[in-house]
Amino acid sequence: MKAVNMEDRLREFKESQKNRGRLLISCPDRPGIVAAVSKFLFQFGANILESNQYSTNPQGGTFFIRLEFECPDLAAKEAILKKRFEEVAKSFSMDWQMTAVQNVKRTAIFVSKELHCLRELLWEWQTGDLMTDIVMVVSNHEEARETVESFHIPFHYIPANREIREEAEAKQKQLLKEYDVDLIVLARYMQILTPSFVEAYERKIINIHHSFLPAFVGAKPYERAFQRGVKLIGATSHYVTNDLDEGPIIEQDTMRVDHKDQVQDLKKIGAKIERSVLTRAVKWHLADRIIVHENKTIIF
Amino acid sequence: MKAVNMEDRLREFKESQKNRGRLLISCPDRPGIVAAVSKFLFQFGANILESNQYSTNPQGGTFFIRLEFECPDLAAKEAILKKRFEEVAKSFSMDWQMTAVQNVKRTAIFVSKELHCLRELLWEWQTGDLMTDIVMVVSNHEEARETVESFHIPFHYIPANREIREEAEAKQKQLLKEYDVDLIVLARYMQILTPSFVEAYERKIINIHHSFLPAFVGAKPYERAFQRGVKLIGATSHYVTNDLDEGPIIEQDTMRVDHKDQVQDLKKIGAKIERSVLTRAVKWHLADRIIVHENKTIIF
Amino acid sequence: MKAVNMEDRLREFKESQKNRGRLLISCPDRPGIVAAVSKFLFQFGANILESNQYSTNPQGGTFFIRLEFECPDLAAKEAILKKRFEEVAKSFSMDWQMTAVQNVKRTAIFVSKELHCLRELLWEWQTGDLMTDIVMVVSNHEEARETVESFHIPFHYIPANREIREEAEAKQKQLLKEYDVDLIVLARYMQILTPSFVEAYERKIINIHHSFLPAFVGAKPYERAFQRGVKLIGATSHYVTNDLDEGPIIEQDTMRVDHKDQVQDLKKIGAKIERSVLTRAVKWHLADRIIVHENKTIIF
C-alpha cells in the first residue's frame, strides 16, 4: 500500500479546523435553553454552523442538543469559554462537553485474527475519511502485524485468554496510558474485558457483533442462521458495558441472503456488514455526534 | 372503494394461463435429473419457460428444481401427465408437485383487530397483483367486517380465545372445508392455533410477526426495542409449525428508525414492514415458488 | 372502504396541536441569528421542540433554520408574535414564515386516469398519516370519481386538453379559490399547466414523474428503458415551475429491476415508487419541512 503522509494531512486538518468547536448538552427540558446557549456563544463571537436537538418530552423530559460552531481564536478562548459556560450549565443542570475539533481523538484498535474491520478502518483512515490519530493496534495474535506496520502504526502483541486476562489488561492499560488514548475500537477482538477495564473506559469502547432476526444466542450463530434459512443477516455496533453485548446501540444494518448462501457465504456477507457498521459508529463517535441517555444513543 | 369485477379478471387470467403448468421437485442429487425431467416434458410438447434449481451438495445432497412450462391442451393432458410422471419420480425418489396455473389457489385470511396486513392483501388483490381467490375472511373481532364486505368477500365472525379455542377451531375448520381453502394467511390473527389445526394445514398457513435485532422475546417488544434504542426494526413471515414462531422463514425485511421515533412510530413502521413482507411471502406461495426443506425454505 | 370519521380526527388533531407553531427562516448568514430567534421565542414563553439549521457557507452564505415550538395560548398570541417578529426579521434581512400547526393545510389533488398515486394519498390520509384537509379532487377523466366519492371527498370533472387549456384552468382556479386551497398535488395529472397558473401557485404545486439512469427524455420512456436493460428505475417529486420537470427536487427513489421484467412490470414498479415518493414529498410540505433556495430544496 502506498505510503501516505498522514502527518501532513493531520496538520492540514487541524489548521483548517482551528476555530471549530462542538458542544454536546443533556439537561432537563424547559423553555430558554436554546436561547441561553446561543446567546452565550454569540457573546464570544461564535457562529453556529450546525445545530440538532431532541427532547424526550417537552414537559418534564430530557433535552439534548449538539452545536457545531466557528469561534475566532478558539484556541486562545477555549479555557475561558469552558469556565464561563459552567454558569449557564449550572443554571440548567446540564451534563455537557465542549470539544475543539482540532484536538483530534487518539484511537487504539484491538483486534484478534479476523482483519476485515481493522482493514476497513485503516482504509478509511488512509483516504482521510476517518479523522483520528490511530496511535496503536493491540492484538492477541500476530495476524495483523504486517498490515498494521505497513501503515506505519505501532503494533503491540499482547497474548490474552481467560487465564491471563488481568495480566494482559494490565499491559493494555499501561499502553493506553502511554499513548493517551481517547477511544478503543474492538474490531473483532475476541476477548471479554473485565468489569474494571470497562469501567475505566466508560463510553469509550466501541464493539461490533453479528446480529440476526431472530437472534441466535450462543455458539455457532452463522451455522444456526443457515439451518433456519434466514433471509437477512446483520450487525450491531454498540458501546461496551458490563452487560455483555447489551450496551447502548450506535448503529445496525442488515443485508439480504438466500438459500444459495452457504455458511461460508453468510460469514463473508456478515463481515461486509460488520466493517461498514463499525466504521459508521466510529465516525459518529469521533465527530462527537453521539449522546448516551440511559441505555440508548441519540445520534445527531 | 370502487367495485372491481374480480370475477371477470379471474376468468381472463384463467383463459390466458390455461396451458401453463408448474413442477416442483425435491430429490437426492445425482446426474441425469434435469435430463430426465426435460425429456419428459418435451415428449408432451411442453416448452420450459422458466427453470430454477439448487442443490445442497452435488455429492449426496438434496436437489430442488422448479419448472414453469407451457403445454398445449394442458387441461386435457393434466391427468395423464401426472400419472406418467410418477414413473420418472419413482426412479429418482422424488417428492414432487405439479400444478395447473389456472387452478387459482383459494385463500382464507384470518385477522384480529389490526387491519394493516389485511388491507394490503385486499389492495394487491384488487389491483390484480395477488392472483388468488380470497374466499373468506375470518375474525375474532368485528373491526374488519365493513372493509371486507365492501370488497364483496364473505366475512365470518368467530369469537376465539384460550377458553373456547377448540370450539372456535371446529367452526373454522367447517368453513375451511366448505370453501375448499388451499391457503390460510394469518394477517395479524392474535390467537394461537392448536397442534391439530396446524397439522391439518401443514405448510398451508403463513404468519407474520415483528422481528428485531436483537429479538425482544415476550411482552411489549416495541416498548423494549424503544428503550434499547434499536436502529432497525423488522418483520418475518414464516410457515406455521407447532414450534411457536419457529417455522420455516419465507421472507424478512427491516427499516431504519432513530431516536426521534417513539413507541407509536416504531409500531407504525413495524406495520409498514409487516404488510409488505407478508404480501411478498403470500405471492411466492401462490406462485408455487417455495419448497420447504427441513426447517428452511428454498425460494425460486 | 370503511367510512372513517375524518372530521373527528381533524378536530382531535387540532386540539392536541393548538399551541404548536413552526418557524421557517432563510437569511444571509452571520453570528447571532439563533441567539436572536431563540431569545424572541423564549420571551413569549415558547419551548423549542425541534430545531434544524443549515448554512451554505458561514462566511457570506445563506442560513436556513426550521424551528418547531410549543407556545402557551398560541392562538391568542399568534398575531402579536408575527407582528413582533417582523423586527427581528428586518434586522437580519430574513425571509420567513410562521405557521400554527392547527391550521391544517387545504389540499386539492389533480389526477387523470392512473390512480395509484391518488389511492396512496387517500389511504395515508385515511389512516391519519397525512395530516391535511383533502378538500377536492379534480380530474379530466371520470376514472377516479367512484374511489374519491367513497371517501366523501368532492370530485370535480373538468375536461382538459391542449385546445381548451385556458378554459379548463379558469374553472380550476375558480374551484381552488372557493375551496381556499393551500396545496395542489399533481398525482399523475397528465396535462401541462400554463405559466400563469403555475405563477399563481408558486411553490404550492407538487408533481411526480418517472426517472431513470440515464434519463430517457421524450416518448415511451419505459419502452426505451426496457430496451436498454436498465437495472434501476426511479421517480422524482418536485415543485412545479415553468421549466418543465425542472423545478426544485423534493424527493427521489429507485428500485431494482432485472432482465425478466417486461415493460408492463417496469411500469408497475414505477407506479410503486411514484406513489411512495410523492407521498413523502407531500408529507414534508405539509409539515413545513421544505425551504426552497434557488433551484434546490433544503429538507429539514
Added chain:
Amino acid sequence: MKAVNMEDRLREFKESQKNRGRLLISCPDRPGIVAAVSKFLFQFGANILESNQYSTNPQGGTFFIRLEFECPDLAAKEAILKKRFEEVAKSFSMDWQMTAVQNVKRTAIFVSKELHCLRELLWEWQTGDLMTDIVMVVSNHEEARETVESFHIPFHYIPANREIREEAEAKQKQLLKEYDVDLIVLARYMQILTPSFVEAYERKIINIHHSFLPAFVGAKPYERAFQRGVKLIGATSHYVTNDLDEGPIIEQDTMRVDHKDQVQDLKKIGAKIERSVLTRAVKWHLADRIIVHENKTIIF
C-alpha cells in the same frame, strides 16, 4: 499491505474447480432445448449444479440459458465435449460458449489518477473474492504505480491523450497481446478509446461512470447535480461500445444524498457507489453470468 501468496491461492482454486464447467447459450426459443442440452451433459457424466434460463417470448422469441456443471475428468474431455456439442448447437441455431472454470480469466486494469475503483478491485482480489489473474495495470499517470507494485502486479505507464491516442493504443494492444488478456476493466480510465480498439475487444471491456436522475450530460456533472439539489446519485457499469457510454448496462446503483452534501461530498459518495458497482459487474463477467442480447444484458 501484507503480501499474500496469490499464486498458491490460484493453484488451490484451480485444483478445487478442475471438473467445473459453464455453458452459456442463446438461441431461438422452441420446445426441447433444455431436454437436448441436459441429455447431452448427462451422456458425459456431468451433473448440473446450477441452471438459469430466460426467454424473451416462448413463441418466436430468444431463449437464454446458463448451466454450471461438474464433469469428471473435464480437462481430458473438454475438447471432445466442445466438438460434440457443435451438433446440438447447430440443430438449435445456438450461439454458445463453454468454459472450464479453472481457466481463470486474465484481466488488465486501466486507470488514470483516481484510484478508488482500482483499490476496491485489488482489495477484493487479495481477499480471494475476485477470482481472476490481474496480469497488469496500465495507466496514463504515475499515481497508481506504488499501490499496484505493492501487490506485485506489473504496472505500465503509457502516456495518453487526444493527440497521441493511436500511439498509446498501439502500445496497449501490444501489452494486451503479450499478457494474453481476456478482460479489460476501465477503472476510471479517463481516455476515450478508438473504434478499432473497442472492436478488437468487443464485450471484453467494462467501464464505470457516474449516473444521476436526471442525467447531467456534459461537463461538471457533480456541480450541476449539486445545484439542482438531487436526492440520489448513482453509477452505471456497462460494456464499452462505440456509442459513448451507451453500451449494454451490467449494473447500476444509487445512494441518498441531501442538501448538506457539498460537491466534494457528492464526489466521495459517487466514488463509493462506483467502486461497488464496478466490482459487482466484473465479478459477474468473470463468473460467466452475463449474456448480451441486442443492447441489453441478461444476468444469471
